[in-house]
Amino acid sequence: MNPQTKEKLMQVSVATLATALYKRGLRSQVIQGVHPVGPKGRNMVGPAFTLRYMPAREDRNQLVEFRNPEHPQRVAIETCPEGHVFVMDSRKDPRAASAGDILLTRLMMRGGAGVVTDGGLRDAATIAQLDMPCYHQRPSSPTNLTLHEAIEINVPIGCGDAPVFPGDIIVGDDDCVIVIPAHLAEEVADEATEMTAYEDFVVEQVKEGAAIIGLYPGTKQENLDKFAAWRKANNR
Structure with missing residues (x-):
């Protein structure tokens, strides 16, 4: 994204951005129900790279699925571009984890700008210590396979009732997260x-x-x- 735009978004609150978007008729851009796993004292800013989950069907979602090199969750972690925010549509259901500390550490090492899920994250205490902003509903230990199937990468999704299109600009502060349509970001x-x-x-x-x-x-x-x-x- 434009470096000057990013720098400006690093200095403003989600609340202020929500008002600016409301002036333009956009009322549903705040991702509802998500909170920082651990406050960072700085904003998370970057274009959205998305992953969509759907309800899991038991015969398709055994632990052996993680051995598949084409598993969408693993592929998303390894292909999310540097500087992007990884946003997951986890069906607003935190009963099973969207990801854990190993995958998110890998994302951080690849240069990810942050993570947002409207579900839960496992290993939350460890994730809170990462030097990468992460947002979720609440800690959740069960693997995502128990309830959610990662099905589609970098497509339009809903996250916490907010519409998220790939490339939209995601901004998170120590309160919450908002989605700015890409064409309005500047x-x-x-x-x-x-x-x-x-x-x-x-x-x-x-x-x-x-x-x-x-x-x-x-x-x-x-x-x-x-x-x-x-x-x-x-x-x-």
């Missing part, structure tokens, strides 16, 4: 950067005792004038 990053500057100004004003009305949103000219002076003083 303009949304620009707007969110502007919104973040104003919000930082507002926080300072509120801590100094300012009232919210007329400040947030900025409907009084005196507050806009103060903001302009604040931006100049703070090089924002």
Whole structure:
């Protein structure tokens, strides 16, 4: 992705991005129900590379399937491009794990930017220590074969009720994850950067005792004038 766009998205919150997308009529871009396995104190940003799970059929999903070199879950780990976020449609079902620490460590070593599943992850305590942001519903020990079959790589999916198309820009912070349609990424990053500057100004004003009305949103000219002076003083 565009390095300048990525850098801007590294500095803004998912909440701010959600508002920017809402202005454009997009209300369902936050991936619902997922949380950081371990907070990283920095944003996860990258294009989406997807894996879709479907309900497992018992005769197709024995442990021997993992010996198949063409198994979609394994192939996805080995083909997800560097800098991409691996996003899994696990049917919003955390009863069986979407992946574990060995596969995600391999993804990290290959340069993956992060992982998102609307299911669960096994070995969650170990995954939380990886230097790669990972998001899931909750820890889950059973292998995915018990309930889910990895069936399709890099296709449009639903993850936590959000539509995800390959190449969409995924942003995660220490709260949650959002999906930015690829064609909107640059303009949304620009707007969110502007919104973040104003919000930082507002926080300072509120801590100094300012009232919210007329400040947030900025409907009084005196507050806009103060903001302009604040931006100049703070090089924002």
